Amino acid sequence: MAERIIINPVTRIEGHAKISIYLDDSGRVDSAQFHVVEFRGFEKFCQGRPFHEMPGLMSRICGICPVSHILASAKAGDHLLGVQVPPAAEKQRRLVNYAQLLQSHALSFFHLSAPDLLLGFDSPVEKRNVFGLAEKHPETARRGIRLRQFGQRIVELLGGKKIHPAWATPGGVLSAVSTDTRDEILACVPEAIDTLQKALSTMKSIMDTFHDEIEHIGNFPSLFLGTVSREGELEYYNGLIRIVDGEGNIVADGLDPLRYHTFLGEASEEWSFMKFPYYKPLGYPGGMYRVGPLARLNVARWAGTSLADRELREFKQRIRESVCQSFHYHMARLIEMLHAVERIEEIASDAELLDTHVCARAGQNRNEGIGSCEAPRGTLFHHYTVDDHGLIQKANLLIATAQNNLAINKAVEQTARRFVAGNTMTEGMLNRVEAAIRCYDPCLSCSTHAIGQMPLVVELKSSTGDVLSRIERG
Amino acid sequence: MSVRTLEIDGKAVTGVAGQSIFSVAWDNGIHIPRLCHVGGVSDVGACRLCMVEVEGQRKLVAACMTPVEEGMVIRTNTEQLLAHRRLIVELLFAERNHICAVCVVNGACELQDLAASLGIDHVRLRYRFPTLSVDTSHERFGLDHNRCVLCSRCIRVCDEVEGAHTWDFSGRGVNSLLISDLGEAWGESESCTSCGKCVQVCPTGALFAKGKMVSEMRKDRRFLKYIVTAREKHEWVR
Numbered sequence: 001m002a003e004r005i006i007i008n009p010v011t012r013i014e015g016h017a018k019i020s021i022y023l024d025d026s027g028r029v030d031s032a033q034f035h036v037v038e039f040r041g042f043e044k045f046c047q048g049r050p051f052h053e054m055p056g057l058m059s060r061i062c063g064i065c066p067v068s069h070i071l072a073s074a075k076a077g078d079h080l081l082g083v084q085v086p087p088a089a090e091k092q093r094r095l096v097n098y099a100q101l102l103q104s105h106a107l108s109f110f111h112l113s114a115p116d117l118l119l120g121f122d123s124p125v126e127k128r129n130v131f132g133l134a135e136k137h138p139e140t141a142r143r144g145i146r147l148r149q150f151g152q153r154i155v156e157l158l159g160g161k162k163i164h165p166a167w168a169t170p171g172g173v174l175s176a177v178s179t180d181t182r183d184e185i186l187a188c189v190p191e192a193i194d195t196l197q198k199a200l201s202t203m204k205s206i207m208d209t210f211h212d213e214i215e216h217i218g219n220f221p222s223l224f225l226g227t228v229s230r231e232g233e234l235e236y237y238n239g240l241i242r243i244v245d246g247e248g249n250i251v252a253d254g255l256d257p258l259r260y261h262t263f264l265g266e267a268s269e270e271w272s273f274m275k276f277p278y279y280k281p282l283g284y285p286g287g288m289y290r291v292g293p294l295a296r297l298n299v300a301r302w303a304g305t306s307l308a309d310r311e312l313r314e315f316k317q318r319i320r321e322s323v324c325q326s327f328h329y330h331m332a333r334l335i336e337m338l339h340a341v342e343r344i345e346e347i348a349s350d351a352e353l354l355d356t357h358v359c360a361r362a363g364q365n366r367n368e369g370i371g372s373c374e375a376p377r378g379t380l381f382h383h384y385t386v387d388d389h390g391l392i393q394k395a396n397l398l399i400a401t402a403q404n405n406l407a408i409n410k411a412v413e414q415t416a417r418r419f420v421a422g423n424t425m426t427e428g429m430l431n432r433v434e435a436a437i438r439c440y441d442p443c444l445s446c447s448t449h450a451i452g453q454m455p456l457v458v459e460l461k462s463s464t465g466d467v468l469s470r471i472e473r474g
Numbered sequence: 475m476s477v478r479t480l481e482i483d484g485k486a487v488t489g490v491a492g493q494s495i496f497s498v499a500w501d502n503g504i505h506i507p508r509l510c511h512v513g514g515v516s517d518v519g520a521c522r523l524c525m526v527e528v529e530g531q532r533k534l535v536a537a538c539m540t541p542v543e544e545g546m547v548i549r550t551n552t553e554q555l556l557a558h559r560r561l562i563v564e565l566l567f568a569e570r571n572h573i574c575a576v577c578v579v580n581g582a583c584e585l586q587d588l589a590a591s592l593g594i595d596h597v598r599l600r601y602r603f604p605t606l607s608v609d610t611s612h613e614r615f616g617l618d619h620n621r622c623v624l625c626s627r628c629i630r631v632c633d634e635v636e637g638a639h640t641w642d643f644s645g646r647g648v649n650s651l652l653i654s655d656l657g658e659a660w661g662e663s664e665s666c667t668s669c670g671k672c673v674q675v676c677p678t679g680a681l682f683a684k685g686k687m688v689s690e691m692r693k694d695r696r697f698l699k700y701i702v703t704a705r706e707k708h709e710w711v712r
Contacts, residue, residue, distance in 0.1 A: 056576050060576060170685075390610050390684070
């Protein structure tokens with residue numbers, strides 16, 4: 001008898017999702033789908049609003065990575081004004097972007113994923129959380145929380161508050177950085193570096209115990225997309241897009257993020273609110289690509305900071321071509337965090353950061369503005385069309401998690417095939433399916449702004465693709 | 475100048491004949507809530523937030539529109555009055571689209587402060603969510619009808635202080651809408667002098683300086699006192 005296994009809700013991710021696994025007559029996994037069941041509507045309700053309000057409005061998309069939305073939105077605003085932001089403002093924006101990357105990755109690694117990694121996928125579910133982690137590995141949990149606090153503190157110092165800081169604006173930022181702020185940031189750097197080096201060494205020591213998970217949780221070739229500097233270094237604020245394939249070959253390079261719509265397409269499916277972006281030249285769904293920490297490390301030649309470069313070299317030596325195993329997103333996050341702390345120190349040590357000229361003033365000079373940056377979960381694009389009076393006519397947001405949507409679905413299906421057999425399910429088995437998703441640290445609240453339809457239809461399909469049963473809800 | 479003696483909230487106070495209850499109360503440190511009153515222009519009693527109880531009178535009276543009388547006993551802070559004020563503010567929130575979190579005057583808004591001081595943590599009425607436009611046709615300023623509470627401060631300051639009378643209301647009741655001239659876009663108004671007084675007296679983010687982002691705008695009304703002192707006392711002092 002064909003059967004459907006539902007995991008609802010998926011735990012320890014940002015937002016709400018549902019997974020459906022379809023079994024065939026013999027009880028084997030036939031297919032699986034990752035449904036996003038939230039609807040936000042940001043692209044719709046920002047219509048008619050002045051574009052200067054956009055950074056503040058768009059930051060409300062997400063409480064985890066509001067800074068990314070503020071930056072992409074402010075950059076789209078810079079584009080509409082046609083100005084170049086003052087150097088001090090750009091440094092502030094970069095600094096806060098690294099700080100947010102740090103706090104978001106620290107949350108993903110230490111709070112959400114470390115329970116699986118350090119306590120084991122098959123450990124009791126009631127203990128497999130951050131509290132269980134604090135009990136068994138109190139020092140790791142404490143340091144993880146402190147690391148996240150460091151990132152949050154920088155956002156608060158520069159932006160005025162930890163979450164949804166109203167600080168970056170089209171043309172620059174609102175206020176200058178004081179020497180006290182700079183000194184406080186620099187004082188926290190050594191502890192953060194020490195925490196990350198310890199975490200990296202722990203992660204490397206336990207990596208081999210996850211052989212099965214590494215091989216079977218989202219291990220498939222795909223394209224990887226990320227931003228790099230002109231020299232091919234890791235870049236998070238202002239660079240060019242590079243795409244590599246599963247073997248590490250460069251598929252496209254030097255792509256201008258302002259022309260994203262020429263190489264990225266957006267498909268939609270009835271069963272999910274999340275869009276399905278794809279690389280246009282390879283079509284849908286063949287143009288599946290991944291973004292985020294692993295993708296960025298795959299597309300960049302080097303990090304550009306000494307400690308992160310050492311770790312990146314070692315990481316790349318493990319597997320000669322591109323790293324296709326989604327499991328390595330965790331390791332990639334640790335390397336990125338190390339890089340972020342090094343960059344934070346670099347920027348905070350730069351006297352130009354303290355310059356008081358932080359905002360370029362200009363009127364609206366264009367009707368179309370695009371802003372992009374690397375958010376913790378991947379490349380983010382904000383695209384606004386405004387009328388002559390600066391009111392938003394159309395907004396298109398291309399969010400990192402949505403760009404990973406095809407890959408997340410593929411990872412769920414692959415993981416289900418390996419770990420779900422028959423209709424007897426164990427908690428550890430289900431958690432591995434969830435873990436396949438958690439690798440991407442999906443932020444569903446961010447990514448569900450596309451206008452779609454409620455997942456009203458549930459279909460049971462046989463191995464030959466015939467619909468065995470169809471249920472319509474509501 | 476004849477003096478009137480009366481009692482407000484148990485406190486013996488004095489006022490001048492013709493002075494409003496509201497004005498005498500504020501002179502004596504009793505701050506009655508208001509949205510439509512702004513010092514320096516005439517009062518219209520539009521917001522009804524300053525309603526007070528006067529002993530011996532069955533109906534509540536608007537403090538800004540009622541002159542003090544000898545021997546009056548006034549209460550400004552009873553449970554009934556607080557309930558009325560809460561309801562008025564909730565009605566204002568429900569009537570249009572007030573989204574403090576993304577508003578230019580978040581943190582410096584009279585409506586927001588009023589709600590906080592009245593302890594309003596939710597609105598019991600169903601929101602209307604009307605579809606209202608934003609007019610950013612003016613070079614320096616913008617008008618967002620979503621945030622307008624129809625207090626008419628802008629209309630009065632434009633008429634009585636600037637002498638332009640660019641602003642007025644169209645429609646009635648819930649369909650009332652602030653308009654410039656005869657309904658033209660603000661940027662096309664021939665009477666507007668672009669002085670910005672209306673923007674500064676607006677209690678919410680309905681009238682705002684263009685280019686401001688969330689929580690960035692702070693309104694400065696000191697100019698009004700300066701102008702009014704000059705007009706009434708012929709002294710150009712702040």
